[in-house]
Amino acid sequence: MGNPPVHKARKRFGQNFLNDDHVIDKIVKSISPKPGQHLIEIGPGQGAITEPLLEALEGNLDVIELDRDLIPILKAKLFRHEGLQIHEADALKFDFASLASDGRPLRMVGNLPYNISTPLMFHLLEYSDIVEDMHFMLQKEVVQRLCAAPGDSAYGRLGIMMQYRCEARYLFTVPPGSFSPPPKVDSAIVRLTPRKELPYTASNFELFAQVVKAAFAQRRKTLRNNLKGMIDDAGLEALGINPGIRAEMLGIEAFVNIANAIDKAA
Structure with a gap:
């Protein structure tokens, strides 16, 4: 297949590509993908965690990528994996329920662009009833907000709305040097697990x-x-x-x- 084309990270898409093998391995272990599970990766970039996920799943993986220039890179890098389904789409507008037609719960993963992370979190909340769990890399500050408790300075609307539907757990911090180009802030991995039963139910x-x-x-x-x-x-x-x-x-x-x-x- 030859070498895939070189892609320069695009600022307008908030791209920072993960290139730290130790962090990649730690993320995949945290997700713990198993054969037969239905995983969806949002923003695969150049496929840093896509390949290890495919190998662990021994089957299908759906990826959602907005940047059309990255798609030939993913296809060139991952051409051996027949189970890879690439959807050129905006995750903020994507109907994730369309991928759950076989009844298997969805497991969602991704290194999410900082500039869309909050609206994307609210969009994904709409699908909590068909999602088993979500593992995302986000700006550290956003993960702190997702996991904050009453009285914390980071506690607010985002954390309350997410924790109403999901258990939120801060897993670990990822330093800027793990990316190319390095972002100006720390990142972190969060695990969001939709609740089987809500402890408190809003009537409206x-x-x-x-x-x-x-x-x-x-x-x-x-x-x-x-x-x-x-x-x-x-x-x-x-x-x-x-x-x-x-x-x-x-x-x-x-x-x-x-x-x-x-x-x-x-």
Whole structure:
């Protein structure tokens, strides 16, 4: 097949290609792919973890790649693997349910571009009922937000919405030197496991999402101010919540209770 063409990382796609064999091995071990499982890799880049994943799966792997110039590189590098299915598509708009037609739960992996990581997380939440787990490399700060607990400085809307549906676990940090070109920040690997049963259930999920968004609209303001027009002091106090505290001090259950109370009163 000859040597694949050389590809220069593109800033507009937020590309930083992983090239550290030790980190690649650590990521694949964390994912622990098994033959017969259905894995989807988002943003395979030049195939750094794609090849070891294919070898471990002994079968099919779907990859989603937006940069059309990377596709011939992947095909040239991985031509021996007949089970590789390449989808030239934008992961932010991709219908992942279309890949779950055989009933097997999806396992999702990827080195996600920093510039789309938050909206992509919200998009992937829509598919949590058909996903077994997700292993992603993200900017370290984003992983800290995904895994944060009440009272942490990183705790906010992203972590609450993700942890409502998934268990989030910070696995390990990846330094800039593991990439080409090196990013200006540390990266980290997170494992997100959709919950089989929700510990707290919002009666109206869209309303719950609105409450969380409003509560953190201005982080330095109190619940009384941020939720004005949605619920009053008496309503919060009836739930055992002090209207004078900030949203970052509340756990997920409290946000669910607020949303359910608003929904019930509507």
